Amino acid sequence: xxxxxxxxxxxxxMITDLFGLFxxxxxxxxxxxxxxxxxxxxxxxxxxxxxxxxxxxxxxVKWLYLVYVVFCGGTLxxxxxxxxxxxxxxxxxxxxxxxxxMTAGLIAAVxxxxxxxxxxxxxRAAVIVGALGAACLLIDFASAxxxxxxxxxxxxxxxSFISEFVRGFAYSSGLGSFAxxxxxxxxxxxxxxxxxxxVKAAAAVIVLLTVLSVAGGIMPLxxxxxxxxxxxxxPLDAQRIDSLFLVVFVVFAVFSVSLQVMTGAYIIxxxxxxxxxxxxxxxxxxxxxxxxxxxSQPLVLLRAAAAAAAMAAAPLCAKKTAA
Amino acid sequence: xxxxxxxxxxxxxxxxxxxxSGGSSDLLINRFVTGGVHCALLCCEGMVSTxxxxxxxxxxxxxxxxxxxxxxxxxxxxxxLLLSTDRPEVTxxxxxxxxxxxxxxxxxxxxxxxxxxxxxxGYSSRGVQEPSGEGNIMGAHEGFTETVRxxxxxxxxxxxxxxxxxxxxxxxxxxxxxxxxxxxxxxVPKKLMAQIRSSLEDIxxxxxxxxxxxxxxxxxxxxxxxxxxxxxxxxxxxxxKLIEGRVAVLVxxxxxxxxxxRLFCESFxxxxxxxxxxxxxxxxxxxxxxxxxxxxxLPSFYVAIVMYHPELLNSTLFMLxxxxxKKAPLSIVTEAMFVLLMYEVIRExxxxxxxxxxxxxxxxxxxxxxDAAVNSGLVSTPLLTMTALSVLGGLVVPDLNPQVTxxxxxxxxxxxxxxxxxxxxxACAVLVNICATxxxxxxxxxxxxxxxxxxxSDTAVRCGIKKLQDRGFTVEEYHE
Numbered sequence: 001x002x003x004x005x006x007x008x009x010x011x012x013x014m015i016t017d018l019f020g021l022f023x024x025x026x027x028x029x030x031x032x033x034x035x036x037x038x039x040x041x042x043x044x045x046x047x048x049x050x051x052x053x054x055x056x057x058x059x060x061v062k063w064l065y066l067v068y069v070v071f072c073g074g075t076l077x078x079x080x081x082x083x084x085x086x087x088x089x090x091x092x093x094x095x096x097x098x099x100x101x102m103t104a105g106l107i108a109a110v111x112x113x114x115x116x117x118x119x120x121x122x123x124r125a126a127v128i129v130g131a132l133g134a135a136c137l138l139i140d141f142a143s144a145x146x147x148x149x150x151x152x153x154x155x156x157x158x159x160s161f162i163s164e165f166v167r168g169f170a171y172s173s174g175l176g177s178f179a180x181x182x183x184x185x186x187x188x189x190x191x192x193x194x195x196x197x198x199v200k201a202a203a204a205v206i207v208l209l210t211v212l213s214v215a216g217g218i219m220p221l222x223x224x225x226x227x228x229x230x231x232x233x234x235p236l237d238a239q240r241i242d243s244l245f246l247v248v249f250v251v252f253a254v255f256s257v258s259l260q261v262m263t264g265a266y267i268i269x270x271x272x273x274x275x276x277x278x279x280x281x282x283x284x285x286x287x288x289x290x291x292x293x294x295x296s297q298p299l300v301l302l303r304a305a306a307a308a309a310a311m312a313a314a315p316l317c318a319k320k321t322a323a
Numbered sequence: 324x325x326x327x328x329x330x331x332x333x334x335x336x337x338x339x340x341x342x343x344s345g346g347s348s349d350l351l352i353n354r355f356v357t358g359g360v361h362c363a364l365l366c367c368e369g370m371v372s373t374x375x376x377x378x379x380x381x382x383x384x385x386x387x388x389x390x391x392x393x394x395x396x397x398x399x400x401x402x403x404l405l406l407s408t409d410r411p412e413v414t415x416x417x418x419x420x421x422x423x424x425x426x427x428x429x430x431x432x433x434x435x436x437x438x439x440x441x442x443x444x445g446y447s448s449r450g451v452q453e454p455s456g457e458g459n460i461m462g463a464h465e466g467f468t469e470t471v472r473x474x475x476x477x478x479x480x481x482x483x484x485x486x487x488x489x490x491x492x493x494x495x496x497x498x499x500x501x502x503x504x505x506x507x508x509x510x511v512p513k514k515l516m517a518q519i520r521s522s523l524e525d526i527x528x529x530x531x532x533x534x535x536x537x538x539x540x541x542x543x544x545x546x547x548x549x550x551x552x553x554x555x556x557x558x559x560x561x562x563x564k565l566i567e568g569r570v571a572v573l574v575x576x577x578x579x580x581x582x583x584x585r586l587f588c589e590s591f592x593x594x595x596x597x598x599x600x601x602x603x604x605x606x607x608x609x610x611x612x613x614x615x616x617x618x619x620x621l622p623s624f625y626v627a628i629v630m631y632h633p634e635l636l637n638s639t640l641f642m643l644x645x646x647x648x649k650k651a652p653l654s655i656v657t658e659a660m661f662v663l664l665m666y667e668v669i670r671e672x673x674x675x676x677x678x679x680x681x682x683x684x685x686x687x688x689x690x691x692x693x694d695a696a697v698n699s700g701l702v703s704t705p706l707l708t709m710t711a712l713s714v715l716g717g718l719v720v721p722d723l724n725p726q727v728t729x730x731x732x733x734x735x736x737x738x739x740x741x742x743x744x745x746x747x748x749x750a751c752a753v754l755v756n757i758c759a760t761x762x763x764x765x766x767x768x769x770x771x772x773x774x775x776x777x778x779x780s781d782t783a784v785r786c787g788i789k790k791l792q793d794r795g796f797t798v799e800e801y802h803e
Contacts, residue, residue: 088632089741106741110751113755114751114755117755117756121759124772125755127771127774129754240636242635243624243628243632243635243743246744246747247743247750249747250743250744251747251750254747254748
């Protein structure tokens with residue numbers, strides 16, 4: 001696999017994490033922010049241990065990651081379908097299951113093309129997408145600063161710290177790719193790990209504070225608070241800018257799925273070196289199939305457990321290399 | 324064609340030349356005797372300067388004193404007469420025809436298996452004129468011409484450094500086109516030069532008549548929307564690229580040079596940027612970025628928002644569009660495609676037709692068809708405005724016009740079918756394609772991605788010349 005720079009590595013994973021956050025359902029409170037930050041801190045510790053110890057992933061761990069990335073890809077597709085009621089995608093709602101499959105098919109086609117160009121290309125594109133996403137996020141945040149009702153931030157918490165901590169793990173879809181791609185990062189890995197988790201924590205703070213300040217008052221009515229906040233947070237009086245968010249949302253969706261597909265294809269290439277063609281296609285097919293059979297619930301506990309297993313497997317089961 | 328030396332018997336050699344040329348009328352064979360040796364001077368009609376050949380060849384050659392043999396005659400001509408600055412020896416008929424067809428006069432003599440060629444080219448060619456496609460206000464007004472040697476001299480005049488190397492080679496199995504590889508030997512990476520030479524080795528074309536015949540050989544073979552090699556018709560621009568460590572390929576008969584490698588951001592840079600104050604140059608640069616985005620996306624966003632996302636418009640704008648579109652008989656996508664196609668037809672007609680008629684086409688299309696289409700209600704005014712703005716935006720970045728044209732259509736179709744969702748999906752695919760564009764390890768999207776902070780001083784903004792001078796940039800910085 002071609003090597004990627006630290007900023008590209010961070011951009012790839014951040015896009016996936018932010019897309020997960022966009023699709024985050026249920027109420028959000030200040031405790032959610034604490035939970036997400038605590039989850040990021042724990043993940044960081046595991047990441048540091050893995051980057052310091054180094055070593056190669058064993059065959060069993062690779063299998064685990066393959067299953068995990070397919071599962072994560074499935075949850076991403078599933079989240080996209082569930083959010084389609086609030087993010088308007090033509091044909092999706094009106095054509096039922098066929099509309100959904102068509103949406104998934106189109107995204108899969110773009111992902112297939114992206115992954116066929118290689119990780120280096122997608123990583124380059126991810127930096128540009130990440131920069132555009134960050135700019136949009138800042139516009140959203142800036143407009144929230146002026147239009148927000150800051151007392152909403154202090155609204156009473158409905159969930160415990162533990163449940164928010166679990167949710168923080170559940171919405172970290174990039175952990176499998178993190179462990180697999182870390183070995184291909186140029187330069188000091190520990191810096192890459194620190195950079196990624198620092199950006200992840202900062203993004204969580206910005207997004208969740210924006211959501212709390214803008215949509216805090218109507219939180220019980222919002223199915224997807226981040227999307228609702230983006231729709232409510234309008235910086236201009238005469239013109240809505242939701243279109244910006246819709247574009248960012250779809251682009252993030254494509255890159256998130258592409259990352260899972262590329263990671264899956266990479267693992268397959270290591271597990272089955274003779275399987276050279278159709279690797280990406282196989283992973284995409286498995287991902288869409290996983291999304292189709294997946295129940296419509298967010299599966300928070302299962303996702304958190306899978307993420308925790310993926311995070312712990314890398315440092316605990318890595319084989320020490322002779323070098 | 325024979326590959327061995329020339330025939331020593333003059334009559335047989337002339338017969339052989341006539342046989343190879345098929346009795347072509349433009350091959351002139353002048354037989355004469357000088358120094359007691361039977362000779363023939365061969366040249367191609369229209370390719371040599373009559374006055375030069377008379378003054379520099381005929382007059383001195385016919386005054387040669389008696390010689391003992393043909394080889395002594397050739398020795399005398401080579402050593403004692405300075406007939407021209409370019410005097411290669413001809414050893415076979417392949418070479419002989421290549422020189423004759425390139426405007427040389429070739430002297431052959433009885434008993435000699437070789438000939439002497441003299442550079443007396445004098446074919447009519449277009450003089451140095453202002454470039455037609457790369458407009459410039461403050462810079463030089465000289466462009467390349469169709470003659471490769473004139474172009475080489477234009478570069479040499481601007482870069483009087485011994486580090487500037489120009490390698491001539493011949494390509495094209497039938498055309499024998501002169502190709503010149505230009506580079507600064509202290510700036511260009513050696514690996515890049517070796518790779519380009521190796522790519523050019525693969526050319527087995529019969530004729531090279533445009534830069535388009537060579538570009539596929541020096542570009543990545545995978546599908547790329549944007550070209551990873553550039554084109555310029557300005558010697559000053561080419562010199563600036565050479566100083567940055569790039570390689571240029573000049574092709575005889577083509578007033579354009581190929582620049583390798585090319586970056587996306589270079590399409591938005593002009594030499595004028597460096598003539599204006601940095602703040603104005605930066606403003607112009609951002610205007611071009613905006614124009615490019617408008618050129619590609621404006622019609623598709625209009626179609627997508629009007630068809631699928633009207634809630635994004637404020638009420639006044641929404642009512643205005645509803646009022647305009649309800650009179651139009653066609654769907655918005657069809658309408659947009661129709662207007663864009665009409666524009667392309669008119670543009671193509673304007674380009675291909677003679678200039679006076681081309682002007683008439685513009686008037687007929689712009690004033691009559693455009694006005695009639697709006698008045699008859701066939702096309703709505705807002706859509707026409709959006710399309711015109713988009714087309715104007717495309718003209719700001721002429722380098723990318725082919726790509727802009729195709730992408731504009733593709734985005735209109737995507738927006739018409741799937742709204743902003745479709746536009747976003749296509750944008751992802753296009754972005755990935757742009758990021759995949761890479762030649763010889765130089766990513767097309769540098770310095771944006773892979774990000775090079777130093778490179779942003781001449782990409783996001785245009786820093787002062789003093790700062791740029793300190794930077795000492797070469798394209799090698801972007802190599803991955």
